Amino acid sequence: MSDGPGAELMRSAAVQRWLAHTGYETEAGRRRCLELLGGFCADTGQAPEELVASCFRITKDGDRRISIKGRRAMQEAIESFVAKRGETGHAAVAAGNMLRSFLIHNGVFMQGRASID
Amino acid sequence: MEFKRVIGTRRTIRYFKPWKPVERAKIQVMLEAANRSSRSINADYPKAVVVNRDDLPMEVRDALRNPTTTADLDLAPTYVFWYTNLNYGDGAQDRLKELVRQGALPASHGWSEAYVDDVVYTQVLKPLLADDAAKGWMGAIETGIAICNALNAGVDEGLGVALHAFTAPDVVKEYCKVPDTWQPTWLMLVGYPAEDPEAGGQRPRRPLSAHFFEGSCDNPWQEDPEVTEYLKREGLIQRPGPLPWRQQEVRMLSRMFGLPE
Numbered sequence: 001m002s003d004g005p006g007a008e009l010m011r012s013a014a015v016q017r018w019l020a021h022t023g024y025e026t027e028a029g030r031r032r033c034l035e036l037l038g039g040f041c042a043d044t045g046q047a048p049e050e051l052v053a054s055c056f057r058i059t060k061d062g063d064r065r066i067s068i069k070g071r072r073a074m075q076e077a078i079e080s081f082v083a084k085r086g087e088t089g090h091a092a093v094a095a096g097n098m099l100r101s102f103l104i105h106n107g108v109f110m111q112g113r114a115s116i117d
Numbered sequence: 118m119e120f121k122r123v124i125g126t127r128r129t130i131r132y133f134k135p136w137k138p139v140e141r142a143k144i145q146v147m148l149e150a151a152n153r154s155s156r157s158i159n160a161d162y163p164k165a166v167v168v169n170r171d172d173l174p175m176e177v178r179d180a181l182r183n184p185t186t187t188a189d190l191d192l193a194p195t196y197v198f199w200y201t202n203l204n205y206g207d208g209a210q211d212r213l214k215e216l217v218r219q220g221a222l223p224a225s226h227g228w229s230e231a232y233v234d235d236v237v238y239t240q241v242l243k244p245l246l247a248d249d250a251a252k253g254w255m256g257a258i259e260t261g262i263a264i265c266n267a268l269n270a271g272v273d274e275g276l277g278v279a280l281h282a283f284t285a286p287d288v289v290k291e292y293c294k295v296p297d298t299w300q301p302t303w304l305m306l307v308g309y310p311a312e313d314p315e316a317g318g319q320r321p322r323r324p325l326s327a328h329f330f331e332g333s334c335d336n337p338w339q340e341d342p343e344v345t346e347y348l349k350r351e352g353l354i355q356r357p358g359p360l361p362w363r364q365q366e367v368r369m370l371s372r373m374f375g376l377p378e
Contacts, residue, residue, distance in 0.1 A: 023364075072183075104377055112376065113188070114135070114191035114192050115374050116135040116136070116191055116192065
């Protein structure tokens with residue numbers, strides 16, 4: 001992961017936090033994580049930290065709160081991204097949930113659909 | 118399963134076998150357990166609607182989801198929507214007198230039909246039922262006791278159970294034709310556990326001395342080690358989590374269902 005598209009992502013503290021805690025711990029799993037997240041960042045035009053921040057809101061008192069609207073928009077963005085990649089079935093569900101894993105390990109409570117069909 | 122082991126084995130199950138439906142008979146066992154729960158004034162506090170996930174139209178299932186609830190609802194094959202019936206006071210006077218006639222509320226303890234009519238109903242229950250906060254408080258407690266019976270009955274039947282936030286109550290109300298006087302309480306998810314029923318071990322609990330006292334709140338309950346050992350043998354106290362294989366179990370289940378890791 002020292003060069004290539006993953007190198008820039010690896011400089012992100014949010015990405016480092018993700019990879020330090022996620023269960024996708026094999027080399028192949030991490031590569032897949034970075035490949036997916038890189039694609040998602042490109043698709044949304046947002047950096048990893050911006051993706052996380054969009055799931056929170058700042059109240060009038062300056063408190064940071066989880067945002068229902070932000071998370072709903074994020075869910076839609078993930079579904080849209082996965083659909084554009086052309087994946088279907090279990091692979092599509094798993095890809096979307098891998099992206100959710102990035103948000104989850106950065107404090108965004110979020111669930112994805114389970115692959116049960 | 119023995120009673121103590123049922124209590125000790127209950128967990129909030131989060132991975133169900135989505136492909137394995139729950140037998141209607143087992144749900145009936147759970148409902149009857151709820152129906153037999155302790156209940157003040159012998160009132161009908163708990164109400165429930167049982168729905169099989171696959172019978173729900175997709176628009177209702179989608180409505181139940183919000184950014185925080187999806188996986189559980191996908192995995193559990195049966196939902197029980199629990200409500201508190203806020204009209205539980207209706208008929209309370211007659212039900213209490215019925216208990217007097219049954220000998221459940223005996224004269225030895227001061228009960229009589231006249232006492233119910235002249236004192237209990239008019240001076241205690243009627244004012245309490247006119248107070249929305251008190252009415253809701255009592256209803257929630259009594260419904261919770263019934264739900265607890267149902268949970269444990271489910272475990273006894275070999276099922277996995279979980280209480281879940283009651284999402285989209287308006288959608289459920291319309292779809293299930295729920296009366297206005299039923300207050301949403303809990304959504305119970307029921308199914309066969311896809312995870313080991315131990316679910317990684319018993320959840321951490323603080324010692325009895327942290328919560329319970331003897332005689333005075335400055336005198337914490339002291340556990341008798343022999344009793345503690347007895348409860349371990351009986352299965353009420355079980356191996357504490359996390360068991361060594363728990364993280365791997367979670368990882369494997371997540372992969373099977375394509376869930377985040």
